[in-house]
Amino acid sequence: MATPIFVTAASIAAELHQAMLEAKGLALTAKNARALAVRAGSKTVGFKAITHFIDELATDIIRQSQYINGVSEHLSHNAVALWRATTAAEKFDWIATQHSDNIASLHSAIHTCYQQREALSHTLGRGLQELEQQLEEGDKHIRTANLIATSSKVEAASAGDFRNQLEVIAQNITDTADKIRAHLSQARRLLGQRQKHKP
Amino acid sequence: MLATTLYENGDHRWIMFGRDPNKAEGIIDTNQYMIQSGDQAILLDPGGIELFAPMLSAVLKFVPAQQITHLFASHQDPDIISSLGLWDQALPNAKLYSPWLWESFIRHFGMEKIEFCAIPDEGMTINIGRIQLQFIPAHYLHSSGNFHVYDPQAKILMSGDVGAALESTDAPLWVDTMNIHIPKMRKFHQRWMPSNDAKLDWIRRVRQLDIQIMAPQHGRLFRPPQVQEFFNWFEDLPVGIAIKR
Ligand SMILES: [Fe+2]
Ligand SMILES: [Fe+2]
Numbered sequence: 001m002a003t004p005i006f007v008t009a010a011s012i013a014a015e016l017h018q019a020m021l022e023a024k025g026l027a028l029t030a031k032n033a034r035a036l037a038v039r040a041g042s043k044t045v046g047f048k049a050i051t052h053f054i055d056e057l058a059t060d061i062i063r064q065s066q067y068i069n070g071v072s073e074h075l076s077h078n079a080v081a082l083w084r085a086t087t088a089a090e091k092f093d094w095i096a097t098q099h100s101d102n103i104a105s106l107h108s109a110i111h112t113c114y115q116q117r118e119a120l121s122h123t124l125g126r127g128l129q130e131l132e133q134q135l136e137e138g139d140k141h142i143r144t145a146n147l148i149a150t151s152s153k154v155e156a157a158s159a160g161d162f163r164n165q166l167e168v169i170a171q172n173i174t175d176t177a178d179k180i181r182a183h184l185s186q187a188r189r190l191l192g193q194r195q196k197h198k199p
Numbered sequence: 200m201l202a203t204t205l206y207e208n209g210d211h212r213w214i215m216f217g218r219d220p221n222k223a224e225g226i227i228d229t230n231q232y233m234i235q236s237g238d239q240a241i242l243l244d245p246g247g248i249e250l251f252a253p254m255l256s257a258v259l260k261f262v263p264a265q266q267i268t269h270l271f272a273s274h275q276d277p278d279i280i281s282s283l284g285l286w287d288q289a290l291p292n293a294k295l296y297s298p299w300l301w302e303s304f305i306r307h308f309g310m311e312k313i314e315f316c317a318i319p320d321e322g323m324t325i326n327i328g329r330i331q332l333q334f335i336p337a338h339y340l341h342s343s344g345n346f347h348v349y350d351p352q353a354k355i356l357m358s359g360d361v362g363a364a365l366e367s368t369d370a371p372l373w374v375d376t377m378n379i380h381i382p383k384m385r386k387f388h389q390r391w392m393p394s395n396d397a398k399l400d401w402i403r404r405v406r407q408l409d410i411q412i413m414a415p416q417h418g419r420l421f422r423p424p425q426v427q428e429f430f431n432w433f434e435d436l437p438v439g440i441a442i443k444r
Contacts, residue, residue, distance in 0.1 A: 084309065088288040091252040098256040105263030109289050 003193070004083060005124065009076035012131065012187045013069050019138075019183040020065035026145075026176045027058035033152075033169045040162040047155040047166055053148050054173060061141050061180060068134045068187075075127040082120040088113050131191055138184045145177035200253040202260065203372060205412060205420075206353040211236045211330055213353055215414065216257050218368045223249055228368050229278050230416050232357055233258060233267075234350060237328025241269035241296075243348055243357050244279045244416050251282040255289060269294050269327060270313070271334075273359040274342030275301040279416070284309025296325065296334065300344030318346055335404060337361065339397035347405075354411035361401070362429055363387055364418030374419045377428045383418065385436070392438040402434050 030051050037048035092110045096103055152173055156166035201220075206213040217230040231254060232243040240262050246254055258267065267290055272280040275297075283305065286293070291312035297305055299317035306315070322334045330353075334346040340361050348357040364383040374380045392398060413421040413429065421429055 084284060085288070088285050091255070091285060092289075094252050095256045095259070100256050100259035102259040102261075102263035105265050106259070106289060109264060109291060112291070113288050 004079070006076045006079035006083060008190050008193070009072045009079055012190050013072040013076065015183045015187040015190070016065045016069040016072065019180045019187075020062055020069065022176050022180045022183070023058050023061035023065060026061070026173065026180075027055060029169060029172050029176065030054035030058055033166070036162060036165055036169070040159060040166075043158070043160045044155070044162060044166065047152065047159060050148060050152055050155060053144075054152075057141060057144055057148065061138075064134065064138060064141065068131065068138070071127060071131055071134065075124065075131065078120060078124050078127060082117065082124055085113055085117040085120055089117055128191065132188075135184060135188050135191065139181075142177055142181045142184065145173065145180070149174040149177060200250075200257040202257050205232075205414070206355060208353070210328070211352065212261075213350070213355055213412075213414075214261060215372075215420075216254060218370075218372075219250065219253055220368060221253065222368060227278055227365070227417060230414065230418075230420075232414060233261065234327060234330075234332065234348075234353075235262060235266075236330040238266050239268045239328040240266050241271055241327050241332070242267060243271045244273055244359070245270055245286060246280075246282055247278050248281045248285065251285045254282070255286075264290060265292075267293060269296060269325070271295070271346075271348060272297040272301075272305065273337070273347065273357075273416070274298060274345045275304050276342065280305060281308050283313070287311055287313050298342075298344030298346060301342075320344075322346060335408075337397075337401050339392070339394040340401055341391040341393060349408055351409070354409050356405060356408060356410050356413050358405075358413050358415045360391060360416055361388075361433070362413055362415035362418070362421060364415075366418050370419060372420060374421050374425045374429075377425055377432070380419065380425075381432060387417075388433065388436055389438050389440045395438055398433060398436075398438055402430050406430060 033054065034048060034051040037044040037051060092106065092113060149170060152170035153167065156163055156170050159166045200216050201218045203215045204212060205215050212235045214233045215230055216233070217228065222228060226247065226249055229246050229250070231246050234241050234243070242258065270286060270293055272295060287310050294314045294316050296316045296318055299319060302315055302317055318334050320336065320338070322336045324331050324333050330350065333349040333351065335349050337345045337347045337359060339345065345359060347359050364380065365387060366383060410426050411422065413426045
């Protein structure tokens with residue numbers, strides 16, 4: 001049985017929440033790296049410059065995750081309303097087959113219900129599209145994170161006494177980017193599943 | 200869903216819905232009632248969400264949707280009113296009369312269009328078509344905010360969970376021998392009803408009414424002399440038994 005879309009959307013929201021928490025960790029890593037780079041002086045000028053990028057990236061990911069999180073929560077809400085309208089519509093369809101004498105008296109209620117179902121279904125479709133775009137945007141951030149992680153490693157290699165500490169930080173960036181990527185691809189997988197058997 | 204006409208006088212009718220042979224396994228069987236007069240009708244304890252479709256279908260055999268102007272929920276239980284979210288789609292202009300105590304709880308079943316009309320603790324009367332109905336206080340029987348419905352013209356008391364018995368869907372409609380029926384009611388009343396004081400207050404109240412039919416929400420219905428026999432039996436029955444003294 002297909003997972004109801006309100007469950008899917010809520011699960012996507014949960015993935016994005018996790019991604020946001022990771023990005024907050026990344027911001028902290030950037031702060032530590034900068035403090036270290038400042039103490040290390042001239043040998044880590046390159047690394048210090050990179051920390052600004054990390055910080056910026058973390059802020060971007062946090063902002064975007066929060067946004068996607070909001071979109072998917074809204075979608076989940078919307079999908080619950082759609083489910084209710086659909087449930088009612090199905091009951092009405094069944095009643096219509098029962099040859100009730102007064103079935104005509106339900107016409108306007110049934111009509112409103114169908115209309116509501118159409119409108120909600122439309123809104124939901126648009127929302128899902130937006131979610132798709134936003135998640136693609138998220139992938140770009142991950143590619144940037146990987147570039148930064150590579151540059152950090154290169155810079156760390158030439159940092160003399162601070163090499164070990166900076167390498168730990170560089171690794172940290174790589175790991176965090178991986179985790180965020182995992183959450184994003186899980187979110188996309190959920191969304192993809194949903195797109196296959198539309199609401 | 201079977202429909203039985205309990206009373207008919209001109210356009211004033213009481214119809215009972217229940218004993219649904221297609222009812223899903225594991226949900227308690229319930230009696231729903233509709234009172235009609237003129238071009239208005241009220242559904243009493245319209246039932247659970249599982250019952251909505253067969254119930255609406257059965258009701259439409261008697262009245263068009265626009266004439267179902269009122270709903271009544273004696274209390275907040277799911278077997279009473281968990282169908283509300285669907286009625287809300289079917290009867291956008293209806294009013295729901297229910298104990299004031301439960302308004303913010305009952306709204307959890309979903310109610311956007313139907314208007315909630317709060318019944319005050321002391322009860323009230325309303326007009327349906329050309330008749331007047333009384334909401335009789337039955338608090339703590341079993342719910343802490345609870346009403347029964349009395350129709351002085353038809354002389355019928357809808358008594359909610361009071362008088363309820365757990366029986367199969369093919370049980371007869373009427374109680375015949377009290378001695379046989381009592382064992383089917385005892386546990387239900389002793390365990391679900393919490394207060395002996397509330398029970399005595401209710402008995403004092405309903406003994407003043409002229410009752411030709413007592414119609415509970417589960418099980419068989421009572422006619423005289425079983426109505427009076429029920430009051431006597433209930434009067435002596437200790438309730439609230441989950442608290443061991
Ligand atoms: Fe109840
Ligand atoms: Fe009940």
